[in-house]
Amino acid sequence: MSALTLRAVSKRYGTVIACDGVDLDIDPGEIHGLLGENGAGKSTLMRILFGLETRDAGTVLRDGEPVRIAGPQDAAALGLGMVHQHFSLIDPLPVWENIILGDTGRIRRAAARAEILAIARRYGLPIDPLAIVGTLSAGERQRVELIKCLRRDPGVLILDEPTSVLTRAESAELFAVLRRVVRSERRAVVLISHKLAEITAATDRVTVLRRGRVVFRSATRDTDVVELARQMVGRDVSLGAEAAALGLLPTGPGTVPDVARQPAMRLRGLVVRPFLNGVDLDVRPGEITGLYGAEGNGQTVLGDVLSGLVVPDTGIVELGGVPVALKRPGALHRAGLGIVPEDRHRAGVVLDLSVAANLVMKDPVVNRRRLRRTAERLAEEFGIVGASLDAPLRTLSGGNQQRVVLARELSAHTKVLVVAQPSHGLDVGAAEDLYARLRSCARDGVAVLLISTEIEEVLGLTDRIAVIASGRIAGELRTADATTERLGLLVGGVAR
Amino acid sequence: MSLAGDIETVLFSGVRLAAPLAFAACGEYLAERAGTLNISVEAMMLGAAFGAVAVAGLTGSGLAGLLAGILIGALIGLVHGVLAHGLTVNTFVVGLVLNALVLGLTSYLIATATPLSRPPERWPLLSLLVIIPSTWWLVDRSRWGLELRAAGENPQAAAMTGIRVNLRRRQALLWCGALSGLGGAYLAVGEVGSFNQNMTAGRGYLVIAAVIFGGWRLARTLVGCALFGLADALRLALPALGVTVNSQLLISAPYLLALLAMLLFASRHNQPHALGRPSPRSGV
Numbered sequence: 119m120s121a122l123t124l125r126a127v128s129k130r131y132g133t134v135i136a137c138d139g140v141d142l143d144i145d146p147g148e149i150h151g152l153l154g155e156n157g158a159g160k161s162t163l164m165r166i167l168f169g170l171e172t173r174d175a176g177t178v179l180r181d182g183e184p185v186r187i188a189g190p191q192d193a194a195a196l197g198l199g200m201v202h203q204h205f206s207l208i209d210p211l212p213v214w215e216n217i218i219l220g221d222t223g224r225i226r227r228a229a230a231r232a233e234i235l236a237i238a239r240r241y242g243l244p245i246d247p248l249a250i251v252g253t254l255s256a257g258e259r260q261r262v263e264l265i266k267c268l269r270r271d272p273g274v275l276i277l278d279e280p281t282s283v284l285t286r287a288e289s290a291e292l293f294a295v296l297r298r299v300v301r302s303e304r305r306a307v308v309l310i311s312h313k314l315a316e317i318t319a320a321t322d323r324v325t326v327l328r329r330g331r332v333v334f335r336s337a338t339r340d341t342d343v344v345e346l347a348r349q350m351v352g353r354d355v356s357l358g359a360e361a362a363a364l365g366l367l368p369t370g371p372g373t374v375p376d377v378a379r380q381p382a383m384r385l386r387g388l389v390v391r392p393f394l395n396g397v398d399l400d401v402r403p404g405e406i407t408g409l410y411g412a413e414g415n416g417q418t419v420l421g422d423v424l425s426g427l428v429v430p431d432t433g434i435v436e437l438g439g440v441p442v443a444l445k446r447p448g449a450l451h452r453a454g455l456g457i458v459p460e461d462r463h464r465a466g467v468v469l470d471l472s473v474a475a476n477l478v479m480k481d482p483v484v485n486r487r488r489l490r491r492t493a494e495r496l497a498e499e500f501g502i503v504g505a506s507l508d509a510p511l512r513t514l515s516g517g518n519q520q521r522v523v524l525a526r527e528l529s530a531h532t533k534v535l536v537v538a539q540p541s542h543g544l545d546v547g548a549a550e551d552l553y554a555r556l557r558s559c560a561r562d563g564v565a566v567l568l569i570s571t572e573i574e575e576v577l578g579l580t581d582r583i584a585v586i587a588s589g590r591i592a593g594e595l596r597t598a599d600a601t602t603e604r605l606g607l608l609v610g611g612v613a614r
Numbered sequence: 615m616s617l618a619g620d621i622e623t624v625l626f627s628g629v630r631l632a633a634p635l636a637f638a639a640c641g642e643y644l645a646e647r648a649g650t651l652n653i654s655v656e657a658m659m660l661g662a663a664f665g666a667v668a669v670a671g672l673t674g675s676g677l678a679g680l681l682a683g684i685l686i687g688a689l690i691g692l693v694h695g696v697l698a699h700g701l702t703v704n705t706f707v708v709g710l711v712l713n714a715l716v717l718g719l720t721s722y723l724i725a726t727a728t729p730l731s732r733p734p735e736r737w738p739l740l741s742l743l744v745i746i747p748s749t750w751w752l753v754d755r756s757r758w759g760l761e762l763r764a765a766g767e768n769p770q771a772a773a774m775t776g777i778r779v780n781l782r783r784r785q786a787l788l789w790c791g792a793l794s795g796l797g798g799a800y801l802a803v804g805e806v807g808s809f810n811q812n813m814t815a816g817r818g819y820l821v822i823a824a825v826i827f828g829g830w831r832l833a834r835t836l837v838g839c840a841l842f843g844l845a846d847a848l849r850l851a852l853p854a855l856g857v858t859v860n861s862q863l864l865i866s867a868p869y870l871l872a873l874l875a876m877l878l879f880a881s882r883h884n885q886p887h888a889l890g891r892p893s894p895r896s897g898v
Contacts, residue, residue, distance in 0.1 A: 170774070190776035206774040208767045210887070211760075219764055220775035225757050 119182050121146045121306040122167075122198070122274045127176030129162055136162040138330040139176070144274060149300050149307040151321035151338065153314070153350055155545040157515070159330040160310045164276055168193045168200055181273075194220070199272030201263045201280055209252030216251055217266045237265050241295050255414040257288035264295065275299060276308040281316060285412040285571060286606070293320045312350070312545060314343045315574075326350050351546060380439065382565035383455070383534040388433035393419040395589040396433070399567075401534060406556060406566040408580035408597070410573065412609055416589035417569045418460055421538040424567075425457050425465055426450050438533060451480060456527030458520070460538035460569070466523045467511050473497070474507040476522050480529075500525040501551070517548025524555060528564075535559055538569040553579055573602060585609055624844070624851045631850075632843025633739050634659065634801040638821040639839050640749040641793030643832055646825055647753055648786035649766035649779075651890040653709035654694045656818025657716035658687040658791050659798030664720040666799030667727040667809035676735040679803045680796060687795015688788055690716070695784030702892055713818075721811050729808035738800050745793065750832050752789075762786055766886035769893035779893040794818070816869065823872040830884040838875065845871045 124142040128135070137159045144150050154160045165171040167178065169187040177184050180196050187193050193200070207216050218230050231247040238245050243261040251262060260280065267275060277296075281289040297320075299305050311317055317324055318338060326334040326349040334349040381400035388397040393416045401407045411417055422428040424435070426447055434441045437453040444450070450457075459465040467476050474493035481489060493507055500521045504514040511519060520540065528535060537556065541549040556579065560566050570576050576583055577597060584594040585608035593608040638655055645652045662683030670679025690712060698705040720727075753759040764772040765779040772779050801817070802809050820842050828835030845868040852859060 168774075190774060194776060202774060206771040208764050208771050210767050210884075211763065215760055219760060219772070220777065221757070223757065225755065225760065 120144060120179070121181060122308075123179040123182070124163070124167075125177045125179070127163065127166060127178065128174050129159075129166060129171060130174060135330050137166070137173075140327070140330070140332055142325060142332070144306045144308055145323075146273070146306045147300055147304045148322040149296060149309055149320055151317040151324035152308055152310045152327065153312065153317050153324055153346060154327035155312055155350060155547065157329075157545065158327040158350075160327055161278060162330075163327075164200065164278055164308075164310065167198060167276065190220070194270055194272075197271070197273035199267035199270055199275045201260070201267055201275070201277045207251045207259055207262060209250075211251060212247065213245055213249050213251055213254075213262050214247040216262060217247075217269060233269065234265060237269055241265075241268060241298065242291075243295065257284055257291075257413070260284065260288070260292065264292075268299070272305065274306045274308065276310070278310045279312070280309070281311070281313065285609075286573060286602075287412070289316070296320065314346050314350075317346065318343055328352055382438060383567070384434075384436040384439075386434045386436070388420070388423060388435070389431045390416075390419050390423065390428055390589075391431055393589050394423075394430070394433075397586070397589070397591055399584055399591060401565040401567045402582075403533070403563050403565045404560055405581045406560045406568055406579055408576040408583040409567060409569045409586055410576045410583055410605060410609070411571065411586035411592075413571050415586050417538070417571075417586055419589075420586070421457070421460050421536070421569055422465075424450065424455065424536050425459050427465065454531050454533035456529070456532040456535045458523045458527055458535070458537040458540055460542075462519060462523055467519060469512040470510050472508045473502065473504060473511050473514065473522060476511045477502075477507075477526050480526060496525040500555075515548070516543045517545065517551065520544060520548065520552060521555075524552070528559065532564060534565045534567065536567045536569065539571065540568070541570075541572065541575060573605060576605075577602075620851070620855060624847050627850065628840070628844035628847035630736070630739075630805055630843075631846040632840045633742065634797040634805070635817060635821055635824060635839040635843055636742055636836055637745065637797030637800060638790075638794040638818065639824050639828075639835050640745055640832070641790035641797075642821050642825050643828070643830070643835050644749060644753055644762065644793075645783075645786045645790035646830060646889060647759075647766050647886055648762040648783045649769065649886055649888045649891065649893075650694075650698065650705055650783055650787055650790075651822070652694065652787060652790055653706060653818070653822060654690060654712040655790065655794045655821050656814060656816065657709075657712040658690045658794035659801070659818050659821075660713075660720055660812070660814045661690055661716045662687045662795035662798035663802035663813055664723070664727055664809050665795075666803045667730065668723075670730055670732075670803050671728050674732075676732070676803050680738060680799045683795045683799020683802070684792045685795065687791040687793070687798065689791065691787040691789070691791020691794075692784075694791070695787040699780040699783045699787070699893070705890060705892070717812055720809070724809065724811055727809035730803070732807070734807050735804050738796070738804055741796075746832070746836065749793075753832070758782075758785075763886070765893070766888055769888050769891070773893065783893070794821070797821075815865075820868060820872055823876060827872070827876050827880050829881045830886065838872075841875060842868045842872060 120143040122144040124140055126139045126141060127137055128139055129137040140163060152160050162171060166173045167187065169189040169192050178187060185196055214231050214234055217234055218225065234247045243265055245258065245261050245265065251259060280292060284292065296307050300307050309321055321338045324336055324338050325332055326346060328350065382403045383401040385397050385399040388394050397420060409417055419428060423430050429444050435444060437455060442449050442453050463469060474490065477493040477496050478489045481492060497507060502518050502521050504518055511522065540552055544552065556566055568576065568580055577600060580597050583597055583600050585592045585605060587609055638659055642652060642655050665686040666679035666683035669682035670676055694708050694712060697703045697708045753762065761777045761782050764777055765782045769779045798814060802813065824838035824842060825835050827838035849864045849867045852864065
């Protein structure tokens with residue numbers, strides 16, 4: 119009997135159909151992949167299962183019995199556990215308080231901590247129960263989520279895009295835990311993802327959603343990435359940038375870099391204690407340079423320095439051979455640096471301002487008509503599709519928001535473009551489009567620095583890769599010479 | 615009078631003037647940890663002061679007056695909670711309206727609260743010895759408090775975990791109302807012995823300032839209350855000590871001190887992240 123069954127579940131928001139008669143069977147002892155692009159209805163389906171949304175039609179059965187789920191407490195009582203896409207942890211609280219949040223009854227501090235340690239040991243998820251969650255790395259936070267979930271002994275464990283912020287090693291660790299949960303404890307696992315490589319490597323069965331409908335289901339071993347990609351996108355997917363976007367293996371080197379050219383941007387001895395310990399890096403025009411490394415090794419702070427949010431303790435940033443006065447706000451921008459920041463909601467855009475306002479925000483002109491024309495031209499040029507230029511930016515999809523930032527940062531005098539984790543939260547189509555634009559930028563002679571934790575992205579897109587570890591550049595190599603193993607060693611600080 | 619005697623007098627009256635602030639601050643601290651920047655604390659104190667004098671005069675019992683104050687404070691907390699965390703009216707608008715409403719109502723009904731013929735009763739001060747530790751325990755040790763803090767820090771995540779964020783916030787406001795009511799009632803029945811128009815005169819705002827001054831920590835919040843109480847006592851004592859300063863100007867002394875103290879000492883480090891932000895819809 120299936121552990122969890124969905125029969126003809128539908129949900130619409132206004133005129134948009136998020137889920138359209140979805141049937142799904144999840145068996146105990148299997149990892150079931152749920153594959154689909156952003157907006158395919160995966161997350162809506164899971165929100166329904168957790169009582170965070172009410173379904174318009176259909177039934178949900180748990181072990182064959184129809185059930186009613188009015189809220190997260192009901193879902194928990196039915197043995198449904200969820201590890202959320204956007205972490206549902208509360209930063210200022212310690213690990214143990216986060217984990218027992220949602221329980222009932224008196225708090226027993228010592229017992230709770232001991233229990234957490236026991237679970238952590240059993241699943242090989244080392245964690246300090248007293249650590250404040252806000253100080254943990256993405257991988258550690260996910261461990262906390264997992265422990266929180268497993269502690270309630272769920273029959274069905276649902277993971278929503280669990281690896282989107284994890285490094286390779288952390289992802290591997292996660293899948294090892296999942297396999298154990300499935301094989302030896304006979305739980306059912308639903309793995310929601312848009313990464314094909316992950317689905318084919320980790321799951322037993324796979325269901326593909328497209329525009330709210332189930333379009334394909336198969337045992338994972340009877341299908342392959344090409345078939346899955348076609349089903350997910352709804353058309354044939356070529357190799358190259360798209361393959362990289364889909365998380366397939368890279369397809370050889372890009373353009374041949376011209377090393378003789380003067381760097382457009384030089385970083386020399388950048389120190390921001392304790393995050394950056396002397397970063398030296400050159401970014402050349404016409405090239406895409408990748409800065410690869412596991413999360414939490416200083417790349418976020420480097421991005422903040424290049425955004426002008428953080429002034430380094432020491433060190434210089436040279437643009438076109440001229441050092442930039444980093445203490446002066448906007449100096450980097452005026453010197454020709456464009457930046458697409460890591461967390462665009464935090465530092466890239468103002469969600470409640472209009473699309474047009476976001477597009478021209480850095481423009482010194484205050485003439486409304488001219489700003490309007492600029493905004494219209496950029497929207498056209500960068501293919502920004504949405505309700506209207508006057509609608510709040512919030513109403514655009516992630517991909518279109520990202521295009522707004524890119525359009526604004528790429529003005530005529532931009533010599534260096536820094537993009538940090540650009541594909542986070544984008545679906546395949548949007549990521550493909552972004553990659554194509556970055557490539558064409560480089561072809562036009564812009565020096566592009568790609569800060570990324572996604573190895574496929576770095577290998578598939580760059581000409582040269584610098585690896586950052588513990589706030590230093592651990593090594594630099596041409597992408598043509600790079601292999602996953604060599605990069606892995608550098609990331610781990612093993613080799614130079 | 616000797617200098618030592620003067621100092622003693624000022625200190626003693628400082629403690630007494632700080633007490634109403636301390637009661638209310640325990641409540642406001644808890645409400646803010648749950649995510650409500652509750653400015654109707656002024657209304658809670660003023661309404662309670664009025665109700666306490668009216669009921670104490672009617673029944674002849676100070677205790678009945680205090681209880682009436684607690685009830686009125688809690689009632690205002692309930693109204694605030696339902697409007698702000700049930701009907702999702704902006705919490706600041708609710709607070710401002712309640713403050714104006716209570717000021718108007720108590721001024722209109724002022725004849726009902728005749729001055730008391732009995733001496734002030736200071737014994738309710740002792741209840742602080744219970745209220746302060748239990749507020750700490752509730753917030754930092756109980757499951758209810760953990761859920762309050764979760765609601766104040768990240769309502770979305772709390773709702774995901776199955777916590778009824780708005781319910782918790784309403785409950786926190788109820789507690790805040792009861793304690794602020796006790797503070798206002800104590801001011802009227804325990805210290806002054808009568809009700810005057812606008813007798814709290816912004817003490818509610820001082821309480822909010824104390825919580826901010828305390829950086830959302832209970833102990834430091836109470837230090838803030840003591841400081842403001844002392845400034846108030848000094849203001850009252852200065853004329854008697856022979857120092858002549860414009861009295862209108864002197865009235866503002868505690869508020870100026872509050873401003874200065876916050877400038878120098880306040881830290882936002884511990885500020886609840888979702889303070890003053892309504893909970894998302896799913897978090898009913």
